[in-house]
Amino acid sequence: MEKQRRYWLLKSEPESYSIDDLQRDGSTYWDGVRNYQARNFMRDDMKLGDGILYYHSNTKPPGIVGIARVSREGYPDPSQFDEKSHYFDSKSSEENPRWIVVDVEFVAKLDETLSLPELKKDSSLEGLPLLRKGQRLSVQPVDAKHWRHILKRAGVKEAT
DNA sequence: GCCAACGTTGGC
């Protein structure tokens, strides 16, 4: 059976790594995720070519700023082995790595941010995990119908 | 296994 392409939302603080940084780099590995639920999504569910909504948090206004895609499936997060890294984890080992990254490739930057307040007002986006109260996960699933609606609103043609 | 204390996220 043909595998269903899935869609995701990745949060990043633009001060640490923005959509402009991703555009400049072309692709990056999504390191530093230290939440098991988010880790599990990256390890088990994110597949090559999956669509990504790029979200800026902790900024004014927060919102969706671009589109990306998964360009490599889960592998051990190098930062967990680096003693100098903020993300170093002494309980992790090369033989039994605890944390996982995927590679993320730039696809498009939106002309305008789809801000969180705008997203909240959009009745078509009911049920989007991002809009749930208290939702802090930095890696979240997005339904195909929400993905299509958001890309349409943003005026982005699907680039895969 | 419970739960209080503490730390983090992230909108406002």
Place this chain on the structure above:
DNA sequence: GCCAACGTTGGC
């Protein structure tokens, strides 16, 4: 800067 909502840690 505030604080709600979690997640984690560690004593018991």
